[in-house]
Amino acid sequence: MGLTLMEGNEIIAWAAYEAGCRFFAGYPITPATTIYNTMLRLLPPEGGIVLQGEDEIASIGYCLGASMSGWKAMTATSGPGISLYSESISFAIGSEIPIVIVDVQRLGPSTGSATKGADGDIQFMRWGNSGGLPVIVLAPSDVADCFPITMHAFNLAEQYRCPVFIASNKEIGLTSESVDFAGLERVPVVSRLLAPDGQPFVPFRSATGSDVPYFLPFGANTLVRQTSSTHGENGYITTDPAAIRAANERMDRKLTANVDRFSYCQEEPVADAETLVVTYGVTSRAARVACRELNKRGKKVSLLVLKTLFPVAQNVIRRAASNVKRVLVVEMNQGQYALEVDRVLKSHQVEFVGAMDGKLISPSQIMEAVSG
Amino acid sequence: MDSLINKSRPPIFCPGCGHEIVVRALDKAFRNVGLEGNQICLVSDIGCSGLFDTFFNTHAFHGLHGRVLTYATGIKLCRPELHVVATMGDGGLGIGGAHLLAACRRNVNMTLLVLNNFNFGMTGGQCSATTPSQAEVASGFLNRLDKPLDLHSVAVAAGVPYMASVSGYQKGLDKAIEEAIRFEGFAIVEILGICPGRYTRRNKLTPKVIEEDLARKGHTNGPVSANARPEYGEAYRELAARQARAGTPEAIEAVLKPVAEARQDVIILGSAGQRVITAGQLLGLAGMAAGLHVTQKNDYDITVLRGPSIAELILSPDEIDYPEIDKPSVILALAEEGVQRRKTVFDRADKSTAVIQASGVTIPETKAKVQVVDFKALELKAQDWALAALAVMAKMRAVIDKPMLETAIRHRFKGNALAGVEDVVNKGLTKTL
Numbered sequence: 001m002g003l004t005l006m007e008g009n010e011i012i013a014w015a016a017y018e019a020g021c022r023f024f025a026g027y028p029i030t031p032a033t034t035i036y037n038t039m040l041r042l043l044p045p046e047g048g049i050v051l052q053g054e055d056e057i058a059s060i061g062y063c064l065g066a067s068m069s070g071w072k073a074m075t076a077t078s079g080p081g082i083s084l085y086s087e088s089i090s091f092a093i094g095s096e097i098p099i100v101i102v103d104v105q106r107l108g109p110s111t112g113s114a115t116k117g118a119d120g121d122i123q124f125m126r127w128g129n130s131g132g133l134p135v136i137v138l139a140p141s142d143v144a145d146c147f148p149i150t151m152h153a154f155n156l157a158e159q160y161r162c163p164v165f166i167a168s169n170k171e172i173g174l175t176s177e178s179v180d181f182a183g184l185e186r187v188p189v190v191s192r193l194l195a196p197d198g199q200p201f202v203p204f205r206s207a208t209g210s211d212v213p214y215f216l217p218f219g220a221n222t223l224v225r226q227t228s229s230t231h232g233e234n235g236y237i238t239t240d241p242a243a244i245r246a247a248n249e250r251m252d253r254k255l256t257a258n259v260d261r262f263s264y265c266q267e268e269p270v271a272d273a274e275t276l277v278v279t280y281g282v283t284s285r286a287a288r289v290a291c292r293e294l295n296k297r298g299k300k301v302s303l304l305v306l307k308t309l310f311p312v313a314q315n316v317i318r319r320a321a322s323n324v325k326r327v328l329v330v331e332m333n334q335g336q337y338a339l340e341v342d343r344v345l346k347s348h349q350v351e352f353v354g355a356m357d358g359k360l361i362s363p364s365q366i367m368e369a370v371s372g
Numbered sequence: 373m374d375s376l377i378n379k380s381r382p383p384i385f386c387p388g389c390g391h392e393i394v395v396r397a398l399d400k401a402f403r404n405v406g407l408e409g410n411q412i413c414l415v416s417d418i419g420c421s422g423l424f425d426t427f428f429n430t431h432a433f434h435g436l437h438g439r440v441l442t443y444a445t446g447i448k449l450c451r452p453e454l455h456v457v458a459t460m461g462d463g464g465l466g467i468g469g470a471h472l473l474a475a476c477r478r479n480v481n482m483t484l485l486v487l488n489n490f491n492f493g494m495t496g497g498q499c500s501a502t503t504p505s506q507a508e509v510a511s512g513f514l515n516r517l518d519k520p521l522d523l524h525s526v527a528v529a530a531g532v533p534y535m536a537s538v539s540g541y542q543k544g545l546d547k548a549i550e551e552a553i554r555f556e557g558f559a560i561v562e563i564l565g566i567c568p569g570r571y572t573r574r575n576k577l578t579p580k581v582i583e584e585d586l587a588r589k590g591h592t593n594g595p596v597s598a599n600a601r602p603e604y605g606e607a608y609r610e611l612a613a614r615q616a617r618a619g620t621p622e623a624i625e626a627v628l629k630p631v632a633e634a635r636q637d638v639i640i641l642g643s644a645g646q647r648v649i650t651a652g653q654l655l656g657l658a659g660m661a662a663g664l665h666v667t668q669k670n671d672y673d674i675t676v677l678r679g680p681s682i683a684e685l686i687l688s689p690d691e692i693d694y695p696e697i698d699k700p701s702v703i704l705a706l707a708e709e710g711v712q713r714r715k716t717v718f719d720r721a722d723k724s725t726a727v728i729q730a731s732g733v734t735i736p737e738t739k740a741k742v743q744v745v746d747f748k749a750l751e752l753k754a755q756d757w758a759l760a761a762l763a764v765m766a767k768m769r770a771v772i773d774k775p776m777l778e779t780a781i782r783h784r785f786k787g788n789a790l791a792g793v794e795d796v797v798n799k800g801l802t803k804t805l
Contacts, residue, residue: 002623003660005653005668014621023450030674044612049449054474058442061435061471065415065446068433073446087436115671171669175695176656178666181621218413218431219451227425227434236381236426285693360696 004181008143008172009076011179012102013038015150016074020189021100022048023066023073025059027081030114031170032104035076056084060099064088067097068226070217072154072191076102078170079121080111082128089163090129091228093251096161096204096213098192100153103165104173107358116358117171119281119332123339125165126310133248134255136160137310138264139167141284143177147184149264149307155190156262160254161212167309169332171282171360195222204247205233211254256311263313266305267320270295273302275370276321278341279330280306283354283361287330290366301370309337314344321345328353330366373403376412376428383427390540390565391420391487395427398457398485400546402430405553407455415444417460417468419494420567421487424459438468441475441484448482452605455553456482463492465523466501475558476530480604483552484560486523487540489567490577497570508574523562524591533600534559536593539586540566541579548593555595557603624783626663628775635688636771637697639717641710642758645677648706650784651758652683657780658762658772659687667695671713680709687771702770703740704761705729707754711736726770728761743768745804756796763800774801 013035016024024039026032040050049066053059056077063073077085082103092099103125107116125137136156140149150166157164195201195214201222207214213233216224225235232238232247266284268291279287284305291303304320306313321327327350329338335352342350353369354361376399377383383395402412412430416422418437425432431454435443444458465472465486475484491509492498499507499515502523509515524537534555538548540563552559564582566572638655642648649670656666664687673679684697699720705711705727711734718738721727725740730747745764747757766777777797785793 002625003666004621004623005656005660005666006621010621023446025446038618041618044608045615045617047612049608049612051445051449053442054470057439058471058474061439061442062446062449064435065433065443065448066450067446068443069447069450071450088439091436114674171695174670176653176666176668177692177695178656178660178664181623217451218433218447219410219454221410223409223429223431225425225432227432228436229434235432282695285695289693360694362696363694 001180001183003178005176006143006179006181007034007174007176008140008146008168009034009104009174010038011143011146012076012150012166012168013042015147016100016154017042018186019072019151019154020191021072021074021154022046023063023071024075025051025053025062026076027053027056027059029078029081031106031174032076032078032102034174035102035104056081057088060085060088063099064092064097067099068218072098072158074100074102076104078104078106079108079124082121082124086128089135090131092163093129093133093135094131095226095228096251098157098161099163100157101163101165102168104168104170106170107356113358115170117169117282117332117360118356118358119167119169119283120356122167122309122331122333122336125167133251134311135162136164136255136262137167138164139280139307139309140172141281141305141307142172143175144179144184146172148187151187151189152262152264155187158190158192159212160258161192161215162255167281169282202233203235204231206250211250211257259308259311259313260315262308263316264307265313265316266307268303269320270300270302273300273324275326275328276302276304276324277328277330277366277370278304278306278317280309280337281332283330283332286361286363287366289363290370293363294367294370299371312340312344317341317344321348325349326351328369330354330361332356332361373406375399376402376409376430378427378429381426385420386569388566388568389420390489390567393540393545394485394487394563394565395424397545398549399428401549401553404546404550411455413447413451413454413456415440415447415456415458417464419461419463419492421459421461421464438464439471440464441468441471444482445475445478445480448480449605449608457553458482458484460484460486462486462488462490462500462502465521469501472527473530476527476532478604479531479533479558479601481557484558485549486560486562487565488523488562489565489571491567491571493567493570509571522589523560524589527560528596528599531599532560532596533557534595536560537562537564537586537589537591538593539564539579539582541582551594624657624660626661628662628779630659630662630664630689631769631771631773631776633689635686635690636701637699638685638687638702638704638771639697639700639714640683640704640758641706641714642681642704643707643709644672644675644679644681645755646681646706646758647755648681648683648710648758651762652685654759654762654777654780654784655685655772656687657783658776661779661783662776664689665692667692669695680707680713682710682713700725702765703727704758705733705735706757706761708733726768728764730757743805750799750803752796752799759793759796760800763797764804767801767805
């Protein structure tokens with residue numbers, strides 16, 4: 001087995017390619033640019049398309065056009081670009097356009113620090129859209145993890161016809177690690193469900209036994225309608241409150257009711273642990289060191305590393321916390337995901353540990369917080 | 373050919389609106405070209421022109437304000453066989469200005485109809501990018517301060533290869549649209565019209581005034597010979613097919629034994645232009661050649677050839693969890709800028725830490741063992757110091773040894789570059805310490 005030195009960003013690009021992505025549009029921004037660079041090497045020689053948009057708004061617009069043409073599309077940026085994506089994220093949610101959006105997070109607010117890491121966009125990814133319907137947010141924890149997480153992101157975007165975020169971080173995207181490239185975890189590729197022949201195509205009617213409509217691309221023999229306006233099943237504007245409510249409830253339900261099927265996580269449970277550490281992303285690496293060391297010293301601590309952040313994997317969190325008294329949520333921001341954990345674990349004491357200062361949270365900080 | 377007008381959703385605009393004429397003319401143009409509905413994708417913007425997609429039996433995409441050209445571009449590049457026609461108003465023209473310029477520069481084979489009626493009709497008649505300065509609109513005095521945009525001149529300056537500005541009331545409007553659809557490249561037809569619901573309540577605008585205005589401007593309609601060039605999609609596919617395929621990432625086999633049994637942390641403190649990042653990669657590869665796990669983090673300013681450049685490497689027989697250096701095994705101090713940026717690392721060093729200090733570079737007081745190397749005396753340029761310092765490490769058997777370094781170099785470099793690096797490393801191996 002040989003090893004290759006690769007960045008998290010490069011792995012995301014390779015995994016996207018293997019997941020069937022053939023369209024990428026992006027605008028250069030540190031620390032996400034090397035995803036664009038790598039896609040530019042990968043896609044054009046294989047018949048794919050890479051565009052450098054005139055701005056982030058255009059980049060995601062190109063992707064939505066490509067996705068509705070039947071292509072798997074991805075864009076990548078950092079916090080300032082996610083801000084500009086917002087209107088199109090709302091569009092992709094409400095009009096059920098599959099797209100994968102990578103946010104290689106950097107220290108904010110605003111332009112912040114281009115080369116410092118943070119997990120400051122976690123709630124922004126969830127809520128940075130008009131209407132507030134759910135999206136899927138997945139968080140890799142290291143370079144190798146970027147591979148399965150990216151493949152899952154494409155599969156979920158296809159399966160549920162929605163935007164899927166990859167919540168990366170400068171500390172993953174621009175860190176190089178030795179990886180066994182051939183041995184990285186790969187998952188079977190899923191593609192959107194095409195409308196069966198011989199049945200009338202109603203663009204926003206659920207497929208049988210599902211809350212997700214069948215897809216047909218522009219260019220199909222059957223005419224395809226797509227609109228950002230409030231629409232009925234036929235894709236035309238509607239003002240019927242019952243139809244509108246049904247569509248919004250369906251788009252909510254198609255993700256929240258199915259989250260148990262894609263609640264990716266890693267657990268290191270310890271019998272009789274009093275404390276559970278919940279974390280995600282690059283911080284999980286420090287948390288793992290801290291928890292192992294604490295357990296070695298006789299302080300029993302369980303660890304839960306979440307890979308699916310939204311919709312919130314409530315059952316996973318409740319199960320992991322079922323026998324502990326205290327829950328610590330460790331994250332590189334001012335306590336964003338702690339709000340979710342606190343909401344889910346009503347009867348627990350949930351504490352936040354973290355900071356947003358451009359530095360990784362260290363194992364000793366976590367150990368102090370658990371012991372304190 | 374049959375009409376593509378959607379009979380169950382006939383066009384509905386305010387009485388006297390110029391848009392309905394354009395709907396009929398576009399339908400006629402489709403018929404003139406001989407297109408079926410499934411050969412067309414109509415992409416519409418926000419505003420009154422944003423209703424167009426519902427009036428036709430074609431593929432249809434209705435999106436956000438000003439972004440119509442971004443969706444249209446994505447669709448056309450992925451489905452080159454479709455005729456993509458985008459519609460927008462003068463509102464979308466203003467809000468999507470950057471996309472218009474980009475589309476003109478790019479030349480994707482699609483058609484843009486700009487229905488210019490000089491104001492934001494749908495929101496109450498506010499001024500747009502094309503509202504005349506003297507017009508009375510719902511934006512108070514604001515439009516008096518702006519110069520209206522002349523789409524024709526702007527688009528031609530931005531590189532559009534086909535541009536026509538026409539009156540919505542002229543004979544042969546369908547022919548003007550048809551010609552644009554048939555054009556092999558990005559074609560814009562600006563159609564000047566009247567918004568009776570808002571604009572002409574307070575402003576006098578008639579088909580005759582529009583004709584006179586067009587005549588006064590004197591623009592030439594049709595292909596713009598100065599901007600003639602290959603269509604983007606075709607040119608893209610041709611160039612893309614000629615790009616070399618990216619080979620699978622190359623792996624380095626673990627054929628050697630590591631020097632140290634424990635985890636080793638190395639920090640290279642240099643300046644931009646010293647090939648610090650490359651040296652870091654070589655160090656990583658050297659570790660991987662001995663079966664070690666590796667992480668590398670770099671830190672540098674946005675300037676090229678100026679400012680600090682730092683690489684932090686961890687080499688470990690175990691999987692690396694927390695990828696941050698606490699106490700370094702080796703510090704390479706190659707430039708003041710790098711040393712200044714990471715001063716505190718010297719406080720954390722102890723006697724088990726080896727510092728390789730380029731002579732002339734000052735470092736803070738430290739408990740570490742310091743080895744000074746005069747790279748200048750070896751006639752090495754600053755760009756080679758980091759590579760030479762790796763050779764010094766190999767000679768000291770600190771973290772790496774000679775076979776590890778040589779294997780890494782042969783993996784990373786080929787041809788002339790390899791010879792150059794080998795030369796530098798040999799100097800470091802033979803002439804130092």
